[in-house]
Amino acid sequence: xxxxxxxxxxxxxxxxxAMVDMLxxxxxxxxxxxxxxxxxxxxxxxxxLATRPYAVTFLAFDDGAPAGVLNAFExxxxxACKPLLNVHDIAVHAAHRGKGIGRRLLDAAEAEARxxxxxxxxxxVLSGNxxxxxxxxxxxxxxxxxxxxxxxxxxxxxxx
Numbered sequence: 001x002x003x004x005x006x007x008x009x010x011x012x013x014x015x016x017x018a019m020v021d022m023l024x025x026x027x028x029x030x031x032x033x034x035x036x037x038x039x040x041x042x043x044x045x046x047x048x049l050a051t052r053p054y055a056v057t058f059l060a061f062d063d064g065a066p067a068g069v070l071n072a073f074e075x076x077x078x079x080a081c082k083p084l085l086n087v088h089d090i091a092v093h094a095a096h097r098g099k100g101i102g103r104r105l106l107d108a109a110e111a112e113a114r115x116x117x118x119x120x121x122x123x124x125v126l127s128g129n130x131x132x133x134x135x136x137x138x139x140x141x142x143x144x145x146x147x148x149x150x151x152x153x154x155x156x157x158x159x160x
């Protein structure tokens with residue numbers, strides 16, 4: 001087994017295909033919503049990400065086969081007055097799980113965040129995704145809170 005992690009090149013058709021295929025497999029999983037990516041997303045995602053200088057994608061390969069993906073975006077912490085890196089997507093192909101690929105993708109994101117001078121990494125996870133949560137917790141992620149008496153932060157969305 002030879003696991004490699006590297007930053008994706010959005011202009012490379014093989015990287016774009018690997019990224020979209022990994023993301024599509026995740027989207028079809030119950031933890032990713034259970035529906036395939038829209039054709040528009042499959043066709044245009046790499047080109048759209050290439051126009052966003054704060055986007056970064058890491059790909060994992062297991063003996064040369066695409067095995068995982070992590071998409072992240074730089075944001076900004078007003079309290080720290082420094083950038084942060086948000087892990088927006090992380091997915092490991094079902095056939096490659098249990099090999100430490102998720103942790104290695106997180107390590108790559110952390111190295112990138114340190115290179116950019118970020119004050120923290122953020123991510124979101126479904127409360128019932130215990131496998132992913134255990135990987136994140138082992139990597140040092142925890143629920144965000146300012147004061148334990150006030151509770152931890154919740155992730156909310158409003159679809160447009």
